[in-house]
Amino acid sequence: MRKGNIEPKDCEEDVAAKLKRLQTMVSSARELEAGIEGLVAVLGEQSVDSGAYQVAPSLAKNLTSLREILADSYDFHFREFIITSINRKAAVVFLEGMANEVLINTHIIERLMLQSATGQTVYTPQAEYESIKDTLLTVGALNVVNIMEKAVKQLLSGDTLLLVEGVPSIIIIESRKMEARPISEPETESNVRAPRDGFVEVLETNISLLRRRLKSNNLIAKRFTLGVRSNTNIDVVYFRGIVNPRLVCEVERRLRKIKIDLPISTGFLEGLLEDHPKSIFPTMLVTERPDKVAAALVEGKVAILMDGSPFVLLAPSTFSDFFQTSDDYNEKWLVTSIIRFTRYFSALFAMATPAVFVAITTFHPGLLPTPLAITIAVARMNTPFPAFLEALFMIALVEILQEAGLRLPKTIGPAVSIFGGLVIGEGIVRAELISAPMIIVIAFTAIASFNIANYRINLIVRLLRVPLLSLGASLGLFGVMMGLLTLFVHLSLLESFGVPFLAPVTPRNLKYFSDLKDTVVVAPPSAMDERPEYLNPEDSQRQQN
Amino acid sequence: MRISLIQLFIICFVTSFGVSMASLPAAVAKSAHEDMWLSVLVGGVAFLFAVWVVTKLSSYFPQHSCIEYHRILLGPILGQGVNILLVILILLIPIVSVRSFVVAAKTYLFDITPPQVLSAAILILLWYAAQYGLQPIIRFQQLIFFSSHMVFFLIILMGLMAIQQRHYLPFLADGVLPVLKGAIPSWYAYTGPEIVIGMFYPFITRQKETFKWAAASVAALIVVYTVTTVIVQGILGPEETAHLLSPTIIAFRKVVLPDTFIERVDGYFLIFWIPVFIVCMLNWVYLAAFGIERILRLENSRPAVALLMPLILYFVIVPPDYQTASAISEWTNKLLIAWGAGILPLLLCIAWWKEKRRGAC
Numbered sequence: 001m002r003k004g005n006i007e008p009k010d011c012e013e014d015v016a017a018k019l020k021r022l023q024t025m026v027s028s029a030r031e032l033e034a035g036i037e038g039l040v041a042v043l044g045e046q047s048v049d050s051g052a053y054q055v056a057p058s059l060a061k062n063l064t065s066l067r068e069i070l071a072d073s074y075d076f077h078f079r080e081f082i083i084t085s086i087n088r089k090a091a092v093v094f095l096e097g098m099a100n101e102v103l104i105n106t107h108i109i110e111r112l113m114l115q116s117a118t119g120q121t122v123y124t125p126q127a128e129y130e131s132i133k134d135t136l137l138t139v140g141a142l143n144v145v146n147i148m149e150k151a152v153k154q155l156l157s158g159d160t161l162l163l164v165e166g167v168p169s170i171i172i173i174e175s176r177k178m179e180a181r182p183i184s185e186p187e188t189e190s191n192v193r194a195p196r197d198g199f200v201e202v203l204e205t206n207i208s209l210l211r212r213r214l215k216s217n218n219l220i221a222k223r224f225t226l227g228v229r230s231n232t233n234i235d236v237v238y239f240r241g242i243v244n245p246r247l248v249c250e251v252e253r254r255l256r257k258i259k260i261d262l263p264i265s266t267g268f269l270e271g272l273l274e275d276h277p278k279s280i281f282p283t284m285l286v287t288e289r290p291d292k293v294a295a296a297l298v299e300g301k302v303a304i305l306m307d308g309s310p311f312v313l314l315a316p317s318t319f320s321d322f323f324q325t326s327d328d329y330n331e332k333w334l335v336t337s338i339i340r341f342t343r344y345f346s347a348l349f350a351m352a353t354p355a356v357f358v359a360i361t362t363f364h365p366g367l368l369p370t371p372l373a374i375t376i377a378v379a380r381m382n383t384p385f386p387a388f389l390e391a392l393f394m395i396a397l398v399e400i401l402q403e404a405g406l407r408l409p410k411t412i413g414p415a416v417s418i419f420g421g422l423v424i425g426e427g428i429v430r431a432e433l434i435s436a437p438m439i440i441v442i443a444f445t446a447i448a449s450f451n452i453a454n455y456r457i458n459l460i461v462r463l464l465r466v467p468l469l470s471l472g473a474s475l476g477l478f479g480v481m482m483g484l485l486t487l488f489v490h491l492s493l494l495e496s497f498g499v500p501f502l503a504p505v506t507p508r509n510l511k512y513f514s515d516l517k518d519t520v521v522v523a524p525p526s527a528m529d530e531r532p533e534y535l536n537p538e539d540s541q542r543q544q545n
Numbered sequence: 546m547r548i549s550l551i552q553l554f555i556i557c558f559v560t561s562f563g564v565s566m567a568s569l570p571a572a573v574a575k576s577a578h579e580d581m582w583l584s585v586l587v588g589g590v591a592f593l594f595a596v597w598v599v600t601k602l603s604s605y606f607p608q609h610s611c612i613e614y615h616r617i618l619l620g621p622i623l624g625q626g627v628n629i630l631l632v633i634l635i636l637l638i639p640i641v642s643v644r645s646f647v648v649a650a651k652t653y654l655f656d657i658t659p660p661q662v663l664s665a666a667i668l669i670l671l672w673y674a675a676q677y678g679l680q681p682i683i684r685f686q687q688l689i690f691f692s693s694h695m696v697f698f699l700i701i702l703m704g705l706m707a708i709q710q711r712h713y714l715p716f717l718a719d720g721v722l723p724v725l726k727g728a729i730p731s732w733y734a735y736t737g738p739e740i741v742i743g744m745f746y747p748f749i750t751r752q753k754e755t756f757k758w759a760a761a762s763v764a765a766l767i768v769v770y771t772v773t774t775v776i777v778q779g780i781l782g783p784e785e786t787a788h789l790l791s792p793t794i795i796a797f798r799k800v801v802l803p804d805t806f807i808e809r810v811d812g813y814f815l816i817f818w819i820p821v822f823i824v825c826m827l828n829w830v831y832l833a834a835f836g837i838e839r840i841l842r843l844e845n846s847r848p849a850v851a852l853l854m855p856l857i858l859y860f861v862i863v864p865p866d867y868q869t870a871s872a873i874s875e876w877t878n879k880l881l882i883a884w885g886a887g888i889l890p891l892l893l894c895i896a897w898w899k900e901k902r903r904g905a906c
Binding site: 363364366367369370475476477478479481482485486488489491492493500502505506507508509510 | 549550551552650654655658662663666667670673674677680681682683684685687688689691750808809812813816819820823
């Protein structure tokens with residue numbers, strides 16, 4: 001190509017390349033812009049401390065402060081209007097979905113906007129303000145605050161804020177109304193003759209369920225707020241005059257020590273409150289039943305209720321509490337004593353039967369009566385696996401079936417039972433992979449575990465089966481005994497708010513033997529005239545005859 | 546840390562009743578022959594003297610355990626020496642007992658399992674149980690006493706079905722002296738309350754009633770040991786009993802319940818013996834650890850428990866044969882008699898004399 005002569009084709013290619021480079025630069029610039037915008041947005045949304053704001057006399061300033069604190073969340077509503085009777089600007093602020101809008105419209109806005117001057121002469125702004133509260137607002141409960149942080153907390157709980165021009169205070173009107181689940185039968189604790197109402201997720205409703213049963217001014221409910229970011233309401237409920245004051249102090253002390261963002265559930269809270277968080281055994285009873293909580297309060301225990309959870313924590317709790325049900329007190333004492341006895345044995349059998357069977361068949365066949373030993377030996381003759389592996393496999397299968405049945409929709413659940421029980425069980429025995437005695441042992445174990453009143457103890461029993469089985473397979477009945485003794489030692493170590501976990505079954509002296517009346521057996525109601533001594537109640541006499 | 550009187554009863558009983566009931570009939574049968582059951586009874590009554598002595602001695606120092614008042618009575622050096630000897634004496638008991646139990650368990654339950662495995666398993670459990678202080682131990686004992694001990698006694702009573710009355714005759718044929726001679730080896734079976742009271746007296750709630758409740762536990766021990774000896778004597782006879790290592794277990798092998806689900810009782814005897822043995826050894830291990838804690842003025846007994854376990858395991862395994870272990874056991878018995886019937890009364894005399902001198906001043 002001669003110098004000075006530029007072909008059109010070359011120009012086009014050059015321009016195309018430059019255009020391409022320009023496009024790349026433009027798209028990079030756009031990406032950079034989006035990134036910077038996002039960064040600015042994030043920086044702009046750092047958490048705002050409502051305590052840094054003051055309540056000012058100016059309505060506009062207060063509304064601006066509230067808009068900054070609430071970051072223009074769509075569910076906060078600001079309604080400005082004029083109070084006709086005193087010709088002053090005002091505004092209500094409320095949270096949609098948590099405030100009763102009918103009350104706000106009818107008893108606040110309508111009353112303030114439409115009520116004309118009464119004809120009374122009020123001379124001062126303070127007097128005007130008082131007249132709003134005393135004569136215009138037709139609401140049941142209100143209070144006045146002059147701290148922004150408190151006002152915001154109440155707003156977030158569903159109350160309505162009323163701000164008036166020229167007044168450095170905020171009127172907080174109780175207007176909570178939230179959609180909540182209706183009171184229904186507790187799903188985790190079913191009974192035959194016991195009451196069918198259970199706690200719900202609304203704290204005030206739960207307190208009312210207790211007050212309905214214990215109509216006494218000595219039923220005290222103390223409110224705490226937990227969760228730095230959630231401000232969750234926690235109520236500590238106890239019966240003054242019965243409960244040991246030291247117990248209440250200890251519960252409150254532990255609650256005050258907690259510093260977390262959000263108590264997710266009562267289980268989470270329990271993990272922060274209990275004495276032995278690393279132990280597999282719970283030392284606080286969790287219940288959904290108001291009758292159980294009421295009975296516990298009258299015994300001298302403390303209940304901890306959390307807003308947003310239908311489960312209540314009871315402190316202190318002992319081993320026997322986890323084997324009691326409400327039905328125990330609704331039938332004849334002899335019948336329920338036998339049933340309660342079977343619960344304890346069921347827990348022991350559910351935990352130890354596979355281990356004992358493996359230990360006996362492997363190490364100590366002489367312990368069995370001769371005909372039984374022969375029957376078992378014949379049944380196990382053709383099975384290819386040792387007893388330990390048979391038991392382990394069956395336990396795993398039962399656990400898988402149980403968990404599957406729990407998680408599946410109710411319509412498919414029965415199909416799992418049929419499939420697991422008939423198909424797999426029948427098939428395994430026909431194929432002689434597992435011996436029939438082992439199937440019987442594992443089935444008995446599973447049924448025994450269903451008899452345990454408390455689901456958490458059920459889980460623990462299922463968990464402990466495997467280590468006991470391993471001990472039985474390696475050291476025979478000696479190993480099983482050592483495992484059980486280790487378990488009893490561990491139970492002996494546990495305490496719940498200063499009360500030994502085994503308190504009722506290990507009475508300190510003769511006076512404490514009366515605690516056995518509601519432990520292994522259920523005494524008749526007329527005999528249960530004392531509260532449990534291990535709680536050290538202020539008033540140990542239950543019934544005044 | 547407070548111990549109620551019922552808890553004291555249980556601790557005293559459980560500390561004594563563990564291992565020796567397996568070999569006790571053989572020890573007394575050698576001297577007393579047909580009157581062996583009487584020797585056990587006489588031995589128990591004689592042991593009450595040691596319990597009275599230690600209670601009286603401890604009452605002079607209600608806020609101190611024996612570790613402290615040994616130093617007060619004998620001076621710091623001699624007192625500390627006595628304390629160390631006491632701790633060693635306490636340690637000999639679990640060493641000897643674990644050895645005996647493991648031999649019996651291996652013979653009758655496990656043919657192939659090495660005894661070291663059984664010893665280690667027992668000591669690991671004891672280590673876990675002993676490191677959290679006395680209160681959990683007491684609760685554990687109460688639980689085991691009302692469950693396993695009661696079942697164990699029922700199993701023992703089943704032996705009454707196999708006794709033969711001819712094994713009890715003639716009564717007192719050789720006079721009283723063999724009976725008294727036979728009572729001496731039974732001291733080892735009863736030992737425990739005198740050391741428990743010495744160590745834990747400051748923690749007992751109503752100290753004035755200590756002797757009453759400790760004596761009640763010794764009385765219960767007398768009943769249980771006498772019944773056991775009667776049963777073993779009735780099943781095996783004195784001659785055979787005297788030549789066996791663990792006559793109680795052999796006797797219960799002969800107890801059969803034909804046409805019932807439980808044909809033989811010996812297996813259940815051995816199984817329920819395990820928790821009875823474990824709680825007994827737990828007390829002795831804790832007593833030794835508590836003694837070391839007081840001697841060295843430690844904050845708690847955890848380091849002492851951790852230190853003792855490998856020591857006990859080593860000395861359990863070290864005796865090469867049965868004869869050596871048996872000789873150690875006999876020496877332990879002699880030392881315990883010397884302690885209970887010799888040193889404790891001497892200390893009481895010193896304490897009484899000092900108290901009298903103080904009163905005179």
